[in-house]
Amino acid sequence: MFGADLIGRPISEVDTPALVIDADAMEKNIADMATYFAKAPAELRPHAKTHKSPIVALKQIEAGAIGATCAKLGEAEALQQGGVRDILIANEIIGKRKIARLVGMARHCNIAVAVDNEKNAKEISDAAVAAGSTVRVLVEVNIGMNRCGVEPGKDAIDLVKKVQKMPGLNFFGFQAYEGHLIMYGTRAEREEAVRASFDPLIETRKQAESEGLEVPVISGGGTGTYDITSQIDGVDEVQAGSYVFMDAKYNTVDGPGDKFSPAIYLWSTVVSRPSTDRVILDIGLKTATPEMGMPAFLDFDGATVDKMSEEHGIATVTSEDARQLAVGDQVRIQPGHVCTTVNLHDNYVVVRNGVVEAVWNVAGRGRSQ
């Protein structure tokens, strides 16, 4: 429902619900993270699963990032079509139809993909040879999240040895994500746990290298651990994503919440005021996701979204100013979990100084294949 006719208009004329980028805040988050990584031992390869936008990915790369990370092949295609040239898919790509897309794409940009299974690696190898392309492959190692990945040590090294012998594949190192620790405990507790989770993989790397296997990179990490994981000797790339926009959940995490600012919000209208303390908003489960907690008012203390149904946010207002909210008023609401909330929207409305500057499509939205 958004188009070029919105550009130049004040935010008050943007209809709701809308997903709005605060351009100044986003650019500051990108610059601040780039400043950090300019001095860190590891490189930044930001995860595009948060923004799903090649425009934003290219801004991150322009600021110093070495490329982009993404979760799905469809996201990689959206990034490539928007001009991103170095893309790491941090997951396994399974099945002949997707593998055909992968090796085709590898002729046109620099792609890397995770594997945790010999048969899958062999299928990618065969397809790459047939297509005349080369695919960078990372062996995914489980460092405690217990999702995908082989175990560190012998299992990992065995798979590396097999991958290294497969034509059409270029062994690129290890993919390892400490997703179970991204929001864990205090900053100090998190550091201890993250270092312990990477230890077996760092050992595995040393072991592999002692056997003469070259391991170009270990790639992992997120916004909650970027300044821990990037400092581990042996980790080369950090895949932080959420820092670009931040969300209400990260505000509760000791560390990143202080370093990056809210740069995205849901622009929402009060649609009903059934009682003094109840405000009904036009955002719900079809515009904002609840799995990490409710979205939050950015401009009112004493106002909380307690519950969402499909198209409604049910809020309680206890402060004097929040109680002034009337039907038709527009408010800024920070997503609870930014990555999945972005996935519900077709467009970003990009605003600077209260005026719409651009409308960008969420190019990777729904590209879960």
Added chain:
Amino acid sequence: MFGADLIGRPISEVDTPALVIDADAMEKNIADMATYFAKAPAELRPHAKTHKSPIVALKQIEAGAIGATCAKLGEAEALQQGGVRDILIANEIIGKRKIARLVGMARHCNIAVAVDNEKNAKEISDAAVAAGSTVRVLVEVNIGMNRCGVEPGKDAIDLVKKVQKMPGLNFFGFQAYEGHLIMYGTRAEREEAVRASFDPLIETRKQAESEGLEVPVISGGGTGTYDITSQIDGVDEVQAGSYVFMDAKYNTVDGPGDKFSPAIYLWSTVVSRPSTDRVILDIGLKTATPEMGMPAFLDFDGATVDKMSEEHGIATVTSEDARQLAVGDQVRIQPGHVCTTVNLHDNYVVVRNGVVEAVWNVAGRGRSQ
């Protein structure tokens, strides 16, 4: 990623994740509900928030439904553009831009909208007069869900009197949704609670009619209560939606789970088998929603999705047959909550007897404005 080239192919050739309609099961659900309403005192006005598809809405109407219900103006537009002529928006439409769309649309189809606020009703009236259109208006009454709506009794009747005097508006009755009771208790407990929740509104209707106010309809109800609400003397329309597809949550509700069959599933691939009892699927929070509980395997006992991250479903397999699942295998997964899951997908793949028969776009997806 789906197109006409998929039609005629076996389901095994459909890439994943995909949202698949079992055409036979959907048509049986539509027919069974139509059979029930052919004898019920109330009419069926199915809620399109579940399917968001004018193709499905027209099937329901062809089977006897009197029109469609929807939640948002954008959904109403998608239905109208697909040929639906009688549409009830069961929520308030706030703000001059949306009201302009509403009264414009009212020139081209038969639209009804809820109001719970005099000022909003006046704005619709003014805009309708200016546009030369007439909008049917229902006064929304709170019957215990505590979301939008005025209270039954004097508040409701006062607003009816005001609406009836406004030009361009055609007072259509009361909108009332017992959403807090849709999945409540046993069938018997639910019936008692639903009847009690409607009592004050039925009284309000009698009071209004005794004052000479014509109340054409009371419209409400859902899949969990369709055979209760449709039997209440004074309720005229039932807005059940989920019955068309069903979901894992409704399977746990005493009543509808026995009467309608699963007619939609996520077609998913096993992407990793890291241990004997762990299966990783390619569906996650960006393809399936968790707020009413995890999605469920349709074809395996002893296999449960325990957790979802953004692009992964982490399942535990305990039975012998489920443990045979290997990387690359495809499985059918029933959504936990169908309405919000559908909203994540651009297309339906429609399958009959294991062969793709059609690809339909989810026309109302993301139309939350």
